[in-house]
Amino acid sequence: MDLSLLFKALVMGIVEGLTEFLPISSTGHLIVAGKLIGFPEAIAATFEIFIQLGAILAVVVYFARDLFGVLRRAVYDRRARRLLLNIAIAFVPAAVVGVLLSRFIKDALFNPFTVALALVVGGVIMLIVEWRPRQAATHDVESARWQQALTVGVAQIVSLWPGFSRSASTIIGGLLAGMDRPTALRFSFYLSIPTMLAATVFDFVRNFDQIRPTELPAFAVGLISAFVVALIVIKFFLGYVARRDLKPFAWYRIVAGIVLLGLVASGFLA
Numbered sequence: 347m348d349l350s351l352l353f354k355a356l357v358m359g360i361v362e363g364l365t366e367f368l369p370i371s372s373t374g375h376l377i378v379a380g381k382l383i384g385f386p387e388a389i390a391a392t393f394e395i396f397i398q399l400g401a402i403l404a405v406v407v408y409f410a411r412d413l414f415g416v417l418r419r420a421v422y423d424r425r426a427r428r429l430l431l432n433i434a435i436a437f438v439p440a441a442v443v444g445v446l447l448s449r450f451i452k453d454a455l456f457n458p459f460t461v462a463l464a465l466v467v468g469g470v471i472m473l474i475v476e477w478r479p480r481q482a483a484t485h486d487v488e489s490a491r492w493q494q495a496l497t498v499g500v501a502q503i504v505s506l507w508p509g510f511s512r513s514a515s516t517i518i519g520g521l522l523a524g525m526d527r528p529t530a531l532r533f534s535f536y537l538s539i540p541t542m543l544a545a546t547v548f549d550f551v552r553n554f555d556q557i558r559p560t561e562l563p564a565f566a567v568g569l570i571s572a573f574v575v576a577l578i579v580i581k582f583f584l585g586y587v588a589r590r591d592l593k594p595f596a597w598y599r600i601v602a603g604i605v606l607l608g609l610v611a612s613g614f615l616a
Contacts, residue, residue, distance in 0.1 A: 351564045354385050355393065359568035362397040363404070363575025367535070367583055369472065369514030369595045370602070372401075374461035377508060378606060381458065381615055389561055392553045395546055396565040400572030402542045405535055408580045413536070416488075425488040429536075432495035436516075436533075437540045440502040444545065447506070455507055458606055458615040464509025465603030472596035475518050482526035487533050494523035498533060502541065509603075512541065517592070531587045535580070 361379045365372040380390055406413070419426035444451070454460075484490050501519025505512035513534055520530025557565075609615040 348564070351386070351561075352567050354383050355564035355568040356571050357383055358385055358393065359397050359400065359571030360575050362394075362401055362568070362572040363577075364579060366398070366401040366572075366576055367405075367513050367538070367579055369468075369511050369517055369592060370599055371461070371465060371468070371509045371511035371514070373456075374465060374509035374511070377456060377461055378458055378615065389556075389564075391549065392556050392561070393565060393568055395549050395553065397568040397572040398542055398546050400569040401576045402539060402546065404573050404576035404580060405539055405542075408577060409535060413539075428492075429488045429490070432490055432492055432533075433536055433540065435492055435495040436499035436502065436537050437544075439496075439499040440506060440541065441544055443503050444506055445548070448548075451506055451508075459610045460507070461509035462603045462606035462610060464507050465599045465606065468510045468514055469596040469599030469603065472514060472518060472592055472599070475521055476591050476593050476596065480521065480524075482521075482529075483524040484529055485526050487529055487536065490523075490525065490529070490533065494520070494525060495533075497523035498530075498537065502537070512538065514592075514595075514599075527587050527591070528584075531584065 358376060358379060361375050362372055365375045376394065379385070380387075385393075416426045416429055420430055484494060498516050498519035501515045501522070502512060503515075504510045505515040516534040516537055517527075517530045520533055521527065523530075525533065606615065
């Protein structure tokens with residue numbers, strides 16, 4: 347058993363759990379972290395499938411009671427059916443674009459320079475949205491309109507660029523659509539389940555023949571660490587957003603992006 351690989355898998359799983367649901371881009375951080383610790387590129391694509399699955403399971407477990415309640419009520423409750431329909435509406439835009447452009451995205455946008463650029467631009471957009479005066483009209487996910495769901499879905503397309511962040515794009519989309527911050531965050535969490543699950547299944551089918559039994563222990567370490575850390579982050583972020591705005595995350599993105607641009611320019615990261 348390669349203990350070095352297990353340690354690297356643990357680090358990458360922790361990075362995934364920490365960053366997947368914060369508006370700072372998990373994919374961007376994984377790309378940079380993988381290069382810094384020398385994670386084997388040959389198994390990176392398949393490994394990311396497993397750690398993303400760990401993050402998905404964390405959302406399902408954390409919101410299990412709410413989600414099963416919505417599914418049960420959907421039989422007779424119009425509000426529950428509307429929420430499920432809105433999640434489906436928000437899911438479609440990025441899913442379609444992601445399938446059509448998946449190869450281009452992998453080839454052209456998965457590198458430290460594009461990640462750094464997306465971090466900075468995304469951080470600036472977050473600051474503008476937070477500073478912009480707005481009056482929230484929706485304070486409950488089950489009260490959201492289909493037009494708001496579509497706005498979130500279109501915003502999620504931006505997250506296909508590594509570094510922009512699925513969480514950031516959907517939360518910002520929700521805010522611009524008239525949701526209050528906690529509602530936008532909860533809708534973002536709900537939307538993450540079909541979005542991330544579809545991406546995981548899509549990648550798993552494409553990379554199934556590359557999975558080797560000798561690598562499964564490392565994949566298991568990554569999955570479990572991502573699951574545990576993501577559970578903690580979800581609880582923290584829900585509490586944080588109920589009391590504060592997203593400006594600290596925006597400033598973090600800008601600073602991190604500038605540092606990464608410096609590392610790329612110096613040749614330390616390529």
